[in-house]
Amino acid sequence: MTAYQQLVAHFATIDKFSHLAAICGWDQAAMMPSGGAQARSEAMAELAVHIHSLSCDPRIGDWLQAAQSQELSTIEQASVREMARSFQQATILPQRLVEAKAIAGAKCEHAWRTQRKNNDWQGFLINFQEVVALSREEAAVRASQGHATAYDAMLDLYEPGVTSQQLDGVFGDVKTWLPDFINTAVERQSKLAVADSHYPTSAQTQLGQALMAQFGFDFARGRLDVSVHPFCGGVSQDTRITTRYREDDFLQAMMGVIHETGHACYEQGLPSALAALPVGKARSMGIHESQSLFYEMQIARDSSFSEVLFAAVKQHLADYLPADFSVTKLQQQIQQVERGFIRVDADEVTYPAHVILRYEIERDLINGAIEAEHLPALWQEKMQSYLGLSTAGNYRDGCMQDIHWTDGSFGYFPSYTLGAMYAAQFRAAMEREFDVSKALQAGDLAPLRNWLDKNVWQQASLLETNELVRVATGEQLNPNYFKQHLAKRYLGQ
Amino acid sequence: MTAYQQLVAHFATIDKFSHLAAICGWDQAAMMPSGGAQARSEAMAELAVHIHSLSCDPRIGDWLQAAQSQELSTIEQASVREMARSFQQATILPQRLVEAKAIAGAKCEHAWRTQRKNNDWQGFLINFQEVVALSREEAAVRASQGHATAYDAMLDLYEPGVTSQQLDGVFGDVKTWLPDFINTAVERQSKLAVADSHYPTSAQTQLGQALMAQFGFDFARGRLDVSVHPFCGGVSQDTRITTRYREDDFLQAMMGVIHETGHACYEQGLPSALAALPVGKARSMGIHESQSLFYEMQIARDSSFSEVLFAAVKQHLADYLPADFSVTKLQQQIQQVERGFIRVDADEVTYPAHVILRYEIERDLINGAIEAEHLPALWQEKMQSYLGLSTAGNYRDGCMQDIHWTDGSFGYFPSYTLGAMYAAQFRAAMEREFDVSKALQAGDLAPLRNWLDKNVWQQASLLETNELVRVATGEQLNPNYFKQHLAKRYLGQ
Numbered sequence: 001m002t003a004y005q006q007l008v009a010h011f012a013t014i015d016k017f018s019h020l021a022a023i024c025g026w027d028q029a030a031m032m033p034s035g036g037a038q039a040r041s042e043a044m045a046e047l048a049v050h051i052h053s054l055s056c057d058p059r060i061g062d063w064l065q066a067a068q069s070q071e072l073s074t075i076e077q078a079s080v081r082e083m084a085r086s087f088q089q090a091t092i093l094p095q096r097l098v099e100a101k102a103i104a105g106a107k108c109e110h111a112w113r114t115q116r117k118n119n120d121w122q123g124f125l126i127n128f129q130e131v132v133a134l135s136r137e138e139a140a141v142r143a144s145q146g147h148a149t150a151y152d153a154m155l156d157l158y159e160p161g162v163t164s165q166q167l168d169g170v171f172g173d174v175k176t177w178l179p180d181f182i183n184t185a186v187e188r189q190s191k192l193a194v195a196d197s198h199y200p201t202s203a204q205t206q207l208g209q210a211l212m213a214q215f216g217f218d219f220a221r222g223r224l225d226v227s228v229h230p231f232c233g234g235v236s237q238d239t240r241i242t243t244r245y246r247e248d249d250f251l252q253a254m255m256g257v258i259h260e261t262g263h264a265c266y267e268q269g270l271p272s273a274l275a276a277l278p279v280g281k282a283r284s285m286g287i288h289e290s291q292s293l294f295y296e297m298q299i300a301r302d303s304s305f306s307e308v309l310f311a312a313v314k315q316h317l318a319d320y321l322p323a324d325f326s327v328t329k330l331q332q333q334i335q336q337v338e339r340g341f342i343r344v345d346a347d348e349v350t351y352p353a354h355v356i357l358r359y360e361i362e363r364d365l366i367n368g369a370i371e372a373e374h375l376p377a378l379w380q381e382k383m384q385s386y387l388g389l390s391t392a393g394n395y396r397d398g399c400m401q402d403i404h405w406t407d408g409s410f411g412y413f414p415s416y417t418l419g420a421m422y423a424a425q426f427r428a429a430m431e432r433e434f435d436v437s438k439a440l441q442a443g444d445l446a447p448l449r450n451w452l453d454k455n456v457w458q459q460a461s462l463l464e465t466n467e468l469v470r471v472a473t474g475e476q477l478n479p480n481y482f483k484q485h486l487a488k489r490y491l492g493q
Numbered sequence: 494m495t496a497y498q499q500l501v502a503h504f505a506t507i508d509k510f511s512h513l514a515a516i517c518g519w520d521q522a523a524m525m526p527s528g529g530a531q532a533r534s535e536a537m538a539e540l541a542v543h544i545h546s547l548s549c550d551p552r553i554g555d556w557l558q559a560a561q562s563q564e565l566s567t568i569e570q571a572s573v574r575e576m577a578r579s580f581q582q583a584t585i586l587p588q589r590l591v592e593a594k595a596i597a598g599a600k601c602e603h604a605w606r607t608q609r610k611n612n613d614w615q616g617f618l619i620n621f622q623e624v625v626a627l628s629r630e631e632a633a634v635r636a637s638q639g640h641a642t643a644y645d646a647m648l649d650l651y652e653p654g655v656t657s658q659q660l661d662g663v664f665g666d667v668k669t670w671l672p673d674f675i676n677t678a679v680e681r682q683s684k685l686a687v688a689d690s691h692y693p694t695s696a697q698t699q700l701g702q703a704l705m706a707q708f709g710f711d712f713a714r715g716r717l718d719v720s721v722h723p724f725c726g727g728v729s730q731d732t733r734i735t736t737r738y739r740e741d742d743f744l745q746a747m748m749g750v751i752h753e754t755g756h757a758c759y760e761q762g763l764p765s766a767l768a769a770l771p772v773g774k775a776r777s778m779g780i781h782e783s784q785s786l787f788y789e790m791q792i793a794r795d796s797s798f799s800e801v802l803f804a805a806v807k808q809h810l811a812d813y814l815p816a817d818f819s820v821t822k823l824q825q826q827i828q829q830v831e832r833g834f835i836r837v838d839a840d841e842v843t844y845p846a847h848v849i850l851r852y853e854i855e856r857d858l859i860n861g862a863i864e865a866e867h868l869p870a871l872w873q874e875k876m877q878s879y880l881g882l883s884t885a886g887n888y889r890d891g892c893m894q895d896i897h898w899t900d901g902s903f904g905y906f907p908s909y910t911l912g913a914m915y916a917a918q919f920r921a922a923m924e925r926e927f928d929v930s931k932a933l934q935a936g937d938l939a940p941l942r943n944w945l946d947k948n949v950w951q952q953a954s955l956l957e958t959n960e961l962v963r964v965a966t967g968e969q970l971n972p973n974y975f976k977q978h979l980a981k982r983y984l985g986q
Contacts, residue, residue: 013539023516023520023533024517031524032731035713039768040730043509046509237531238528238532
């Protein structure tokens with residue numbers, strides 16, 4: 001076997017164990033009874049250790065070295081690049097640091113679940129300072145591989161190739177117009193009045209499954225189930241999404257299902273020939289989010305699609321809808337803009353404000369420009385400036401609201417807004433090829449799916465993120481498409 | 494760490510991977526969409542290789558040796574004995590033979606799925622002869638560890654300590670009275686007339702869950718789902734049973750659920766302190782079947798329990814039951830005796846005939862007294878003699894009906910009837926301690942569960958099978974209890 005073939009065989013083995021971890025992880029969230037939790041988490045931890053040990057196998061380094069002198073195809077070269085990325089990420093941190101961060105992160109996250117309820121910032125801060133210290137140490141080690149700043153090294157974990165210089169430019173632009181935009185959009189919209197109603201879970205499930213089918217989800221290779229926190233899990237051959245149901249509001253589950261279906265169609269659309277290799281996986285968190293947000297924001301909440309969505313809702317929920325329910329009411333509800341404290345409840349207009357705020361804080365925190373104890377004041381100041389809301393003394397709905405930082409996942413937040421921007425840029429590129437609104441009006445998603453399949457899904461990790469966007473749309477990330485999208489939908493421009 | 498502690502740590506690691514294998518195996522049968530099959534079976538195969546490699550770790554041999562000179566408690570001694578059994582079973586066969594048998598077994602089983610439908614004995618025979626040859630080779634290697642015959646070594650895999658000499662005695666006795674018994678029981682019963690009806694799956698599921706709760710299933714540590722072939726899977730901390738539903742007959746699913754609940758309560762009742770060790774696992778196939786058959790035959794089909802069962806059925810299926818449905822009708826249906834070709838459809842009276850026939854054939858086949866090509870003639874002769882049925886030319890419903898032999902699982906069949914006999918003997922032992930019928934009439938299963946918990950579940954694999962039965966009931970396996978049980982129920986004696 002050549003060195004490259006050795007690498008392929010080894011990464012295929014890792015992939016098989018990752019497959020089992022994905023299924024057992026899904027089971028843990030969607031199926032497992034509470035009494036199974038302890039034994040399961042121990043078994044999953046053992047499997048994680050095994051996968052980590054396979055990922056750090058020193059032979060990978062030798063094979064990578066030897067593969068340099070092989071004649072490789074373009075795909076194989078990309079494959080080696082992604083294997084090297086995986087190997088480097090798995091091995092660069094000293095074991096001591098990996099373990100210390102895992103322990104500190106688990107401790108901080110566990111305590112946070114109670115501390116957040118109790119609005120206990122001082123209690124949280126003690127654990128959190130330890131997480132920050134270890135994350136800075138991690139960032140410094142990773143940054144030694146040629147990143148411009150410590151924070152850039154963390155960003156690279158979630159969005160390979162994207163830099164804080166690039167984000168400063170993109171988010172800096174958004175900051176110049178977003179607060180005014182939000183004001184205008186909020187003033188412009190008519191008052192929302194939703195009549196009480198009751199939507200049985202079984203009917204909502206049927207609606208969700210019908211929409212999944214319409215959006216191209218392959219039920220021979222996936223499932224829809226229920227979990228407390230909706231997610232897309234499983235493997236590309238067997239992709240499993242979850243949702244949660246509120247019987248007084250069908251929109252939450254319906255939009256959640258469509259969002260997760262976007263993630264799932266990306267997974268199901270990845271090239272099967274490369275499925276076991278790092279190069280065959282989804283490109284990044286931001287590109288993944290671009291697919292879920294494309295489905296949710298560019299298709300499902302688009303005015304051109306309202307009649308189609310309305311028909312699906314009527315077909316499955318006719319017996320439960322308020323008498324005055326109409327396509328206009330539906331559209332008004334799914335395009336509502338509202339300032340709020342909580343990121344996960346935000347609409348697409350206010351969402352970037354939540355992300356930019358977090359980006360600026362975590363960037364400065366990891367780079368050592370600010371300290372953990374400065375967070376509440378900075379949060380308060382930025383919320384006031386971007387959204388006009390005060391979080392003074394309200395840590396629970398302020399800087400303690402998210403799980404990400406509790407275990408040191410710094411660098412993750414930008415992906416959400418990058419995803420929204422990529423999605424808008426993909427839509428604009430599509431528009432140059434065919435009439436997207438007309439396809440949406442007809443409920444014909446095939447041309448949109450074909451475009452995504454060719455330009456995103458089949459690309460897997462063959463290109464770096466910025467290159468993928470450039471090849472797909474003719475230019476690098478350009479936030480103007482996102483701005484234009486919002487202006488068209490919310491300001492009627 | 495002492496050698497024994499090393500062993501405990503190593504077997505705990507194996508157990509964690511086995512946990513994941515069990516959950517993914519359950520998922521494969523109960524949840525997985527068809528498109529996930531290929532990737533899953535590859536992932537499961539990789540995991541099996543890993544578990545096998547851990548189970549064969551040569552350090553186990555060293556630790557076992559060193560543990561001989563340690564001061565060990567009685568439980569620890571039993572624990573070492575079961576670890577040694579596991580190590581010996583994992584390592585005794587040459588790798589070449591393990592692989593050859595796996596390949597031949599998979600090939601034979603796969604082809605059998607079509608060949609059985611086509612009644613293609615000649616086609617099946619070609620693959621099957623290879624499986625027999627390799628199974629004989631396996632039996633010869635295993636028998637070298639002190640078993641009386643080659644077949645005894647295979648039997649020991651499923652029923653540790655039970656010998657073919659013992660079975661010849663027990664089954665030989667049954668053969669003297671069973672054919673006449675069946676004749677009498679069939680003549681004695683009144684004609685069964687069941688009105689057509691329709692029982693929605695959702696109502697049957699609720700009935701099943703209610704009965705599971707009544708029979709002591711802990712839903713905080715388990716689930717009920719659907720699969721093509723009902724089974725009890727998962728792990729002792731999270732035990733998962735499945736059933737299948739026919740909407741024209743609720744009894745099949747109901748009795749299936751109660752049967753699997755017996756398996757599940759055994760798993761859930763195993764001592765949690767020993768859960769990760771071989772000594773903490775269920776004792777044997779026969780003891781496992783004794784628990785499912787105790788629940789099904791000694792409780793659910795018992796006349797003393799009929800009113801309780803009838804009440805549960807009425808509570809959940811009242812809207813769907815035929816007008817003439819009564820406790821007498823229910824009892825008549827669940828105590829029906831009928832001669833048939835198919836083992837899995839057999840009632841408790843005819844079932845032993847199916848097992849004894851298979852036992853005699855597989856014993857002689859593995860010991861080399863007969864050859865694979867003799868199977869149809871022997872089957873035909875024994876079916877005629879034990880059940881008065883002819884299978885001439887009907888291989889599909891004759892010697893090709895079961896999956897067990899296709900992959901070389903010789904030695905498994907006796908467990909079914911041993912289970913029925915153990916269950917009857919346990920019942921008789923209980924009767925000496927309290928009035929079982931009275932408890933059943935009251936629907937109070939606590940004293941029965943307490944007896945099983947103390948004498949079977951908490952015993953796990955601390956004792957060898959024969960010793961477990963002796964300690965629990967005061968004597969070794971005695972088929973008279975089974976005969977008396979059948980005579981009381983079916984001949985009114």
